[in-house]
Amino acid sequence: DAKTTQPNSMESNEEEPVHLPCNHSTISGTDYIHWYRQLPSQGPEYVIHGLTSNVNNRMASLAIAEDRKSSTLILHRATLRDAAVYYCILRQAGTALIFGKGTTLSVSS
C-alpha cells in the first residue's frame, strides 16, 4: 500500500487558517489523494479528494504539489467543531481506504 506521513498533532486558534500537511513520496500516477476526518465518538467523514489540481469545496481546500509527493489540506477558518483526527489517504483502484494514524487537530477559542 502506498504510504502517507502526517504530523501526529497540530494546534490552531479559532477563526485562523489551518494547513495540515501530508507527505506521500511513493505515490503512483493513478493514486487519488483523499482526506477524511473523524470527530470524537463518530465514524470518519469525507472531506475532499484530488489527483493533480488543487481542489476546493465547502469544507476545505486541497493543495497538491506539482510533483504530487505532498499535499496540504487547508481549513480556511478553523472552528471548535473542526477539532478532529484528519487522515490523508492514497486511494488505489479496487481497494478500500487504508487509514494511518492521522493528525489530531486541536482548536482553541
Added chain:
Amino acid sequence: ETGVTQTPRHLVMGMTNKKSLKCEQHLGHNAMYWYKQSAKKPLELMFVYSLEERVENNSVPSRFSPECPNSSHLFLHLHTLQPEDSALYLCASSQTLAARTDTQYFGPGTRLTVL
C-alpha cells in the same frame, strides 16, 4: 445523516455469547466494509464486500463472521470473543470498490465491550 446506520450502538457481551452487528446503507451503494478501531489505534480494515461477494478478508480471526445478504445490508456475527476484541466497529459503504474517486460513507459505529 450519513445514510449508513448501525445497530446496536453499544453492546456488552461475555466471552461465550453470540451476537450480531447490523449495518444498513440507504445510498444504493455496491460496496460495503467492516473496520475495527481499537483505543488509540488507527482503523483496521476487516472485510470488504463488492456486489454482495466478499473480496477481502484481512487475516481476521474466525470468531468474526461477516454476512452480506443483499447490497443494502451487512452483518458481523460474533462468537467466543476475547476481551481484546473490545473496540469500535465501523461499517462503511461506497458506490463501487473499483473507482479511485468514490467516497466511503461511514456509520456511527458499534461500541463493543467484551467482558
